[in-house]
C-alpha cells in the first residue's frame with residue numbers, strides 16, 4: 001500500500017492484504033487449481049447451448065435462481081428454502097462472513113484454503129487460526145478450547161481439506177456442533193471425490209452450513225457456480241447481503257443441465273481417483289518425498305527443498321503446480337490429479353527436479 005496515493009483512505013484492515021493474483025501460464029501442464037482436467041462432455045455442451053435462446057442474454061437472470069435451487073434441493077432431499085446459490089462458493093464464503101462476522105471473529109482450522117482468511121479480513125472480521133495436528137486431523141478438544149477463548153461467530157472447516165486432502169469424520173463435526181453456537185461452515189468443495197458429507201446433520205443442527213461447488217468435479221470452474229445448504233433462517237439472513245443478480249443466466253442454465261446429467265461425470269471422477277492412487281504411490285517412491293493420502297483430486301507432498309525452487313524448476317519443465325508455505329506446510333507443494341499423460345509428465349519433471357541441484 002506504501003506507494004498508493006489513496007493509502008490514507010483505504011480501510012486500515014486492507015493494508016496488509018495482497019491482491020489475489022493468479023499467474024497465467026500457457027502451454028503448460030496445468031495442475032495448480034484442482035479443476036476437472038477432462039473436456040466438458042461434448043453432448044452436454046451442445047445441450048446447454050441448445051437451451052440458450054434470443055432472450056437468455058438480453059434479460060436479467062432470475063435473481064432467485066428458482067429452477068436451479070429447486071433442482072439442487074431435489075438432489076439433496078431438501079427444499080429450495082434450504083438452498084442459496086452464489087457466484088462460485090467464494091462469493092458464499094464472503095457473504096456468510098458479511099452476514100455473521102463483521103466486527104467479530106472467524107475461527108479457521110488451518111492450514112486450509114486461503115480464501116477463508118482473506119474474506120474474513122475483507123469482511124472486517126478477525127480470522128483466528130486453530131492449528132490442525134501435523135497429520136492435518138482436527139483435535140476437537142483443542143478446537144473447543146480455542147472457541148471458548150475466541151468467542152467466534154463463525155467457524156470454517158474444510159472437508160476434504162484443501163490442501164491436505166483428508167476429510168473430517170462426520171462424528172467429529174457432530175461433536176463440534178454439540179457445543180458450537182455460532183455458524184459452522186463445512187466446505188465440501190471436493191465432496192464428489194470422496195462421497196463423505198455432513199448434509200445429513202442439517203436436520204438436527206440449524207447453525208450448520210454446507211458449501212458445495214460446480215467448479216471441481218462438475219467441470220464448471222469457468223462459469224462460477226457454488227451453493228450452500230442450510231436452515232431457511234440462515235439462507236434468509238445471507239439473502240440480505242446478496243447482490244441482486246449474482247449468478248448469471250448462462251451459469252444458471254449450465255449448472256442445471258450438469259445436475260440433470262451428473263452421471264456423465266462419474267467416469268471422470270472414478271478415473272481421477274484411480275489415477276490419483278497411482279500418482280500417490282509414484283510420489284512416495286521418489287527419494288525424500290513425503291506424500292499425504294488424499295480423498296480429493298489433488299495430492300499434498302513435501303520435498304527436502306524450498307517449495308518455491310521446486311515450483312520454478314517444475315514450471316521450467318512445463319508443469320504448473322501450487323507451492324505452499326506457512327505453519328504446517330513447510331517445503332510443501334500441491335499437485336492436482338490430471339489426465340494420465342499429465343500425471344506422467346509431472347512425475348517425470350519432479351524426478352528430474354529432485355535429481356538436480358536446487
Ligand SMILES: Cc1ncc(COP(=O)(O)O)c(C=O)c1O
Nearest residue numbers: 088089090113162189213215226
Ligand atoms: C475448499 C475450497 N472451497 C472453495 C473453493 C472455491 O470454489 P469456487 O470456484 O466455487 O469459488 C475452492 C477452490 O479452490 C476450494 O478449494
